[in-house]
Amino acid sequence: MFDKRSTVKEKLTLMIPGPTPVPETVLQAMGSHPIGHRSAEFQAIVERTNQQLQWLHQTTNDVMVITGSGTAAMEAGIINTLSKGDKVLCGDNGKFGERWVKVAKAYGLDVEVIKATWGQPLDPEAFQSSLKADTNNQIKAVIVTHSETSTGVLNDLEAISQNVKNHSQALIIADCVTSLGACNVPMDKWGIDVVASGSQKGYMMPPGLSFVAMSQHAWQAQQNSNLPKFYLDLGAYRKASHNNSNPFTPAVNLYFALEKSLEIMQEEGLEEIFRRHARHRAAAQAGMKAIGLQLFAAEGYGSPAITAVEPKDIDAEQIRKDVKKQFDILLAGGQDHLKGKVFRIGHLGFVNDRDVLTAVSAIEATLESRNGHQGKMGSGVAAAALAIKQNS
Amino acid sequence: MFDKRSTVKEKLTLMIPGPTPVPETVLQAMGSHPIGHRSAEFQAIVERTNQQLQWLHQTTNDVMVITGSGTAAMEAGIINTLSKGDKVLCGDNGKFGERWVKVAKAYGLDVEVIKATWGQPLDPEAFQSSLKADTNNQIKAVIVTHSETSTGVLNDLEAISQNVKNHSQALIIADCVTSLGACNVPMDKWGIDVVASGSQKGYMMPPGLSFVAMSQHAWQAQQNSNLPKFYLDLGAYRKASHNNSNPFTPAVNLYFALEKSLEIMQEEGLEEIFRRHARHRAAAQAGMKAIGLQLFAAEGYGSPAITAVEPKDIDAEQIRKDVKKQFDILLAGGQDHLKGKVFRIGHLGFVNDRDVLTAVSAIEATLESRNGHQGKMGSGVAAAALAIKQNS
Numbered sequence: 212m213f214d215k216r217s218t219v220k221e222k223l224t225l226m227i228p229g230p231t232p233v234p235e236t237v238l239q240a241m242g243s244h245p246i247g248h249r250s251a252e253f254q255a256i257v258e259r260t261n262q263q264l265q266w267l268h269q270t271t272n273d274v275m276v277i278t279g280s281g282t283a284a285m286e287a288g289i290i291n292t293l294s295k296g297d298k299v300l301c302g303d304n305g306k307f308g309e310r311w312v313k314v315a316k317a318y319g320l321d322v323e324v325i326k327a328t329w330g331q332p333l334d335p336e337a338f339q340s341s342l343k344a345d346t347n348n349q350i351k352a353v354i355v356t357h358s359e360t361s362t363g364v365l366n367d368l369e370a371i372s373q374n375v376k377n378h379s380q381a382l383i384i385a386d387c388v389t390s391l392g393a394c395n396v397p398m399d400k401w402g403i404d405v406v407a408s409g410s411q412k413g414y415m416m417p418p419g420l421s422f423v424a425m426s427q428h429a430w431q432a433q434q435n436s437n438l439p440k441f442y443l444d445l446g447a448y449r450k451a452s453h454n455n456s457n458p459f460t461p462a463v464n465l466y467f468a469l470e471k472s473l474e475i476m477q478e479e480g481l482e483e484i485f486r487r488h489a490r491h492r493a494a495a496q497a498g499m500k501a502i503g504l505q506l507f508a509a510e511g512y513g514s515p516a517i518t519a520v521e522p523k524d525i526d527a528e529q530i531r532k533d534v535k536k537q538f539d540i541l542l543a544g545g546q547d548h549l550k551g552k553v554f555r556i557g558h559l560g561f562v563n564d565r566d567v568l569t570a571v572s573a574i575e576a577t578l579e580s581r582n583g584h585q586g587k588m589g590s591g592v593a594a595a596a597l598a599i600k601q602n603s
Numbered sequence: 604m605f606d607k608r609s610t611v612k613e614k615l616t617l618m619i620p621g622p623t624p625v626p627e628t629v630l631q632a633m634g635s636h637p638i639g640h641r642s643a644e645f646q647a648i649v650e651r652t653n654q655q656l657q658w659l660h661q662t663t664n665d666v667m668v669i670t671g672s673g674t675a676a677m678e679a680g681i682i683n684t685l686s687k688g689d690k691v692l693c694g695d696n697g698k699f700g701e702r703w704v705k706v707a708k709a710y711g712l713d714v715e716v717i718k719a720t721w722g723q724p725l726d727p728e729a730f731q732s733s734l735k736a737d738t739n740n741q742i743k744a745v746i747v748t749h750s751e752t753s754t755g756v757l758n759d760l761e762a763i764s765q766n767v768k769n770h771s772q773a774l775i776i777a778d779c780v781t782s783l784g785a786c787n788v789p790m791d792k793w794g795i796d797v798v799a800s801g802s803q804k805g806y807m808m809p810p811g812l813s814f815v816a817m818s819q820h821a822w823q824a825q826q827n828s829n830l831p832k833f834y835l836d837l838g839a840y841r842k843a844s845h846n847n848s849n850p851f852t853p854a855v856n857l858y859f860a861l862e863k864s865l866e867i868m869q870e871e872g873l874e875e876i877f878r879r880h881a882r883h884r885a886a887a888q889a890g891m892k893a894i895g896l897q898l899f900a901a902e903g904y905g906s907p908a909i910t911a912v913e914p915k916d917i918d919a920e921q922i923r924k925d926v927k928k929q930f931d932i933l934l935a936g937g938q939d940h941l942k943g944k945v946f947r948i949g950h951l952g953f954v955n956d957r958d959v960l961t962a963v964s965a966i967e968a969t970l971e972s973r974n975g976h977q978g979k980m981g982s983g984v985a986a987a988a989l990a991i992k993q994n995s
Contacts, residue, residue: 220644225638230637230640230855232636233636241634244630245803247617247622248622278671278672278811279851280834280851282833314833317832317833418637419811419857438831441709442674459671459674459675460621460673460803462809462810462854462857463810464633465854541642
């Protein structure tokens, strides 16, 4: 690898919603020689990371570790708690909401979709209405994406969860892939039954591990689930986990990274992690507005993990490419019909105030050089710096 | 990690059938900072590794890369080519054969099992008889484990494949997890339809990636497969692969390792890799016999990846533990009913002549110190050294 990447390429800064930047000490831990996954040494790592994961999830439930992507974790949560033909309510206001509809349909579930326009949040009342109308309790689960990565919208998971609990026994299955480790997701307090996440997000790790935490309510449903599975059979993961082990050979080196990254997160503390992400959201939003660019997510619903920006008359993809070329900062583009219409600034995981200030200034300088800057050069950075100060 | 592992722990040598030892340059490649998985830089890595994987598989078919264990790859091969109720023939002469029976049953397949006692090879004639009797062509696939890791037996995949082709259109789905990269598995020449493998074996990489290659015949069957899947939907992997991409966020850093390890393998060349593994099998077998220990696999069917040893009157688990404690060499124990009855010497992947000589001498010294040595101290090493000489 190294020999084919120039110095400039090694200067790359990731500001996409995953993979996110990884601390050097995490990379170093990952780079140590693998050990046997059935050894006492590895069991000690599994035991410790299990405890760390419960801390991160604010739960006493088991958190299972799958070698796979966040999609594998969400699929596992769905197919381990439901049975063929079960009715589910699925929120869809972006690419990931769409994906969970597809997963549910692939397994023969009966899906009622609650939609919102991309950029708008899901309406908690809409879930309430559907559940009220479900007088025969046919709806077995509600599937919701907390932070919708494609649009930068943070759905109100707490309110949706409360509305579900007020009217139903349905499970709440939440995609927390870009919210966990970025903002408050108190699993037990909010009564979320399935929380799915992935390592290349708030965890500050490379991709390859994903996580599923399940409530007692979800484990009861798991007893009756008849959907076929083997690699994603969470019963096997839970049984192995209770012996500080894994049912299949796990990505041992990613476990080394996990242990280290969760240690770093514990040193910072949950409150400070959430405060930092909220500050970066404020700074990115303020910076973009001051430059004269419109935010894509509805006011008040921006995700602390990612800010989607809609530059209107300017090609968003061109801005993204120029920022990469000139400043070695990788921003994310728009997905599907948003391609060319939005770019997205990832400020998730191992990101500090400097990174956000830098991203705003690089975007600002790029627009200035293209005559697309609608304010005074420096106004974006000034607004971002003020937001950082006010949120510190 | 590092700070909690003593110098002695860092001296650990893995001689288990996975995780296997990893070259320092592969670890270093893996330890570089992640890059965007949708970037041109990463597409170049996917393109190169796709070509390298075809070389390793001796095939012109697509080889798909899944973030997951070898089990995920085998499960993908099975559930993407078959439909509910399909009849399959499944070879079972060890723990992994057993596992594929379980996977097939989990998805509602109708499984006819061809068994052999653990330690014995599967009988190619038995497959022929079943297929001859299947006059209505009900058998849609034959599932076989090439190198059975639990017993150290190498099944005669070439003969089984030939017998299947002589009498049937059934697909041949092969678990090549510990054979690929250790001995000849010419996918196209032998007409294997599905070849599954995992990164922590002959690939000389940490665990976390797995691989499925499928023939045109298998892709035709895939068109009609109705078993539910999403994360393991190989159609999505193939489509993405043709764009040098992945359907889900892959383990980017393991891809860095993959590129480097396959480069090292290409430098050595397939013929030399196979010769080296055959030599290590010969050395391990000769050494154990000279010490007076019995091999568990039937004569002539020992795997080039792993040698299982049955010390009879001595507790195999105690030998394993003593070798670890005194010499920092991790051998594998027996699985299920073989626990305490056998130990297994992994000589798979990044292993050289010195490693095998060392393992034999450490086992010999351990037996000598326990008065379990049934020959003259040094006889094991002498026999292993001679076998190395004769096979060089």
